[in-house]
Amino acid sequence: SVRCFSALTPELKTTLDKVVTSDKVVVFMKGTKDFPQCGFSNTVVQILKSLNVPFETINILENELLRLGLKEYSSWPTFPQIYIDGEFFGGCDITVEAYKSGELQEVLEKAMCS
Amino acid sequence: MAVTKEQVESTLNSKLNPSHLDVSDTSGGCGASYCVEIVSEQFEGKRLLERHRMVNTALAEEMKQIHALSITKALTPQQWALQNPPPPNPQSPPAAA
Numbered sequence: 745s746v747r748c749f750s751a752l753t754p755e756l757k758t759t760l761d762k763v764v765t766s767d768k769v770v771v772f773m774k775g776t777k778d779f780p781q782c783g784f785s786n787t788v789v790q791i792l793k794s795l796n797v798p799f800e801t802i803n804i805l806e807n808e809l810l811r812l813g814l815k816e817y818s819s820w821p822t823f824p825q826i827y828i829d830g831e832f833f834g835g836c837d838i839t840v841e842a843y844k845s846g847e848l849q850e851v852l853e854k855a856m857c858s
Numbered sequence: 859m860a861v862t863k864e865q866v867e868s869t870l871n872s873k874l875n876p877s878h879l880d881v882s883d884t885s886g887g888c889g890a891s892y893c894v895e896i897v898s899e900q901f902e903g904k905r906l907l908e909r910h911r912m913v914n915t916a917l918a919e920e921m922k923q924i925h926a927l928s929i930t931k932a933l934t935p936q937q938w939a940l941q942n943p944p945p946p947n948p949q950s951p952p953a954a955a
Contacts, residue, residue: 784926821914821921834907837929841906 751812760817765830768855769799772814773824777801784836785824791843797852829855861923866892873916874898877935884928891926897938906932 764770769792775781777789777799792799804811804823811823818825818832826833828851833839842848863883870879878897885891894913901909909932914921921927933941 784928819911821918822927832907834910838906838910 750816751809752816753813756809756813757817760814763802764827764832767798767800768829769797769852770827771799771801771824772804772810772827773801774803774805775801776803781805782823784822787836788824788826788839791839791848795843795849795852797856828852829858860890861920863892866894866917866920866924869920870894870896870913870916874900874912878938884926890924891928892924893928893930895931896929897931897933897935899935901932901934 771777771785771788771792773780773782773785773788775785777793780786780789789801802810804814814823814825815821820832820835822835824836824839826835826839833848833851834842839848842851863881866881867879870876870881874896876896876898878895880895882893883891884893896913900912904912910929913929913932914927917924917927931938
């Protein structure tokens with residue numbers, strides 16, 4: 745079926761371009777870093793906290809248009825969504841896997857130094 | 859309409875032709891949460907993010923109904939073989955006589 749409706753308006757895209765580069769690490773999640781409202785989002789928050797990196801979280805539960813628009817912006821269907829250095833890094837499973845392999849630490853280190 | 863485990867399996871089977879596929883329902887019966895382990899030659903030369911994207915794209919229709927999808931493994935057959943060495947063949951002669 746053809747989708748005629750797009751939540752990702754040019755305005756929202758411009759805003760998101762700014763938001764994902766506003767901090768080195770930005771997490772779009774269910775809830776906030778102090779009060780995650782989903783296990784997957786909580787996992788990512790705990791990983792980032794344990795690595796001691798500054799990060800910003802944005803609660804997608806508070807804005808339905810943002811939630812829908814982000815799915816298109818990232819071409820990613822679920823939350824949380826992690827952005828590092830303005831680039832989409834992945835969801836929860838990828839972050840967990842990268843954390844275990846040490847890749848996440850590498851990418852974060854590079855981002856912090858850039 | 860809820861998505862069944864069989865539906866998830868058949869979609870992944872037809873689109874990614876996996877050599878190993880394990881789909882488990884983690885929803886406790888409501889059919890809205892799945893955990894996927896998948897091994898496919900199509901993952902060859904692709905980074906983890908791309909592999910997950912391939913799974914998400916394959917399940918695009920189902921994702922509209924699924925609330926949570928966890929891709930715990932997305933491996934190439936080679937990587938899978940390294941993680942799961944075949945059991946020693948009892949028929950083969952011992953290495954040292």
